[in-house]
Amino acid sequence: MSFKNLGERVLVALVFGPVVLAASWFGGWWFFALMLIIAGMAGFEFQNILRAKKAQPAVWINLALIPVVFMAVYTGEFAWLVPAIAGWGILVHLLVLFDRERSPVADMGANSLYLVYIVILYAFMLALRQLPVYLGLPYRWGGEWVILMLAATWLCDTFAYFIGTRFGKHKPVPKVSPNKSTEGAIGGIVGAVLTALVCQATFATSLSSMQAVVVGLIIGVFGQLSDLVESMYKRDAGVKDASGILPGHGGILDRFDSELLAVPLVVFYLYVAMS
Numbered sequence: 001m002s003f004k005n006l007g008e009r010v011l012v013a014l015v016f017g018p019v020v021l022a023a024s025w026f027g028g029w030w031f032f033a034l035m036l037i038i039a040g041m042a043g044f045e046f047q048n049i050l051r052a053k054k055a056q057p058a059v060w061i062n063l064a065l066i067p068v069v070f071m072a073v074y075t076g077e078f079a080w081l082v083p084a085i086a087g088w089g090i091l092v093h094l095l096v097l098f099d100r101e102r103s104p105v106a107d108m109g110a111n112s113l114y115l116v117y118i119v120i121l122y123a124f125m126l127a128l129r130q131l132p133v134y135l136g137l138p139y140r141w142g143g144e145w146v147i148l149m150l151a152a153t154w155l156c157d158t159f160a161y162f163i164g165t166r167f168g169k170h171k172p173v174p175k176v177s178p179n180k181s182t183e184g185a186i187g188g189i190v191g192a193v194l195t196a197l198v199c200q201a202t203f204a205t206s207l208s209s210m211q212a213v214v215v216g217l218i219i220g221v222f223g224q225l226s227d228l229v230e231s232m233y234k235r236d237a238g239v240k241d242a243s244g245i246l247p248g249h250g251g252i253l254d255r256f257d258s259e260l261l262a263v264p265l266v267v268f269y270l271y272v273a274m275s
Contacts, residue, residue: 012246024129024150025143031129032074039066039122042253045242046118052237055110056102058092062114069119073126076134085115121260125149128267135274137206144204148212149266152195152219153258159191160184160224177231185224192220211273218269219262226261230254 023034040063047057065088072080092111096102128149129142164184172182196216200207207215230253234240242251 016246020150021147024146025140027129027139027143031146032070032126035122035126036067036070038252038256039070039118041245042122042242042251042256043114043118045251045253046114046233049233049237049239049242050110050114052239053106053110054103055106056099057107057110057114058095061088061091061095062111062119065115065119066122069123070126073123074130076130088115117260121264122256124263124267125259128263128270131267131270131274135271137274141206144199144206145215145266145270148196148199148204148207148215149219149259149263151199152192152216153223153262155195156188156192156220156223157227157258160188163187173228176228176235180224180228188224189217189220192216192223211270214269214273215266218265222262222265223258227258229261230257 020034023030043063043066044059047059047062050057065084068084069081072078072084092108096104096107125146129146131137131145132139132141160180161184164179164181164187167183167187168181170182171178171180172185173180193213193216196204196212196219197209200209200212204212230242234242240250242253245251246255
């Protein structure tokens with residue numbers, strides 16, 4: 001990473017970081033709107049990746065599903081999810097059926113991947129913020145957990161980069177991400193756990209130290225695996241970045257990809273631990 005690229009990353013973080021953190025802390029419709037924008041833009045970028053593989057995703061039907069699912073998660077009215085996803089499935093099948101230029105198996109596979117990777121996994125970020133509502137706990141706790149999640153994810157990436165750059169020798173998945181190293185991954189896990197403990201000691205006081213360690217381990221391991229998953233999709237599609245909307249970072253999906261596999265496990269763990 002060049003100094004220019006690093007400077008761009010820092011500048012973008014300084015501009016958008018406070019907005020993301022403020023919306024996460026206050027929650028409510030602010031966080032709902034933030035996640036709707038992030039998921040919508042990431043979804044649009046991901047559909048461009050799918051197009052690079054000659055698939056034809058149902059762009060507007062897919063994008064329209066995001067607010068419907070997010071509203072169900074935000075309100076806790078999960079009964080909406082079954083008819084919403086069923087309706088989406090019917091519309092997408094009909095679109096593929098009557099468009100003779102489409103490849104049915106490839107296109108339905110692309111749409112199904114979009115459903116899981118974008119709609120469902122991003123919905124878990126909203127579920128993490130709303131988790132105290134589901135459990136009858138203080139609402140501010142959700143803000144603590146989301147900020148911890150974001151901070152640990154970002155610091156995991158930072159630790160992994162610098163330790164991997166300095167000490168990295170062993171490449172576990174060179175075909176997917178040749179710059180990733182085992183040493184960097186270990187550094188990322190350590191960074192995520194330390195960040196979670198610092199958050200627990202300062203503002204995320206709803207968690208015990210042991211709970212913070214568990215959350216940090218989940219983020220450290222599955223956050224990096226999530227980053228590799230996105231790299232796998234991009235490499236297979238022959239693209240470097242999901243887009244260029246964030247200088248130094250790439251696209252929205254590039255910036256908010258590491259949370260995707262980790263956040264469902266964090267939600268499940270906290271649901272059990274706090275019940």
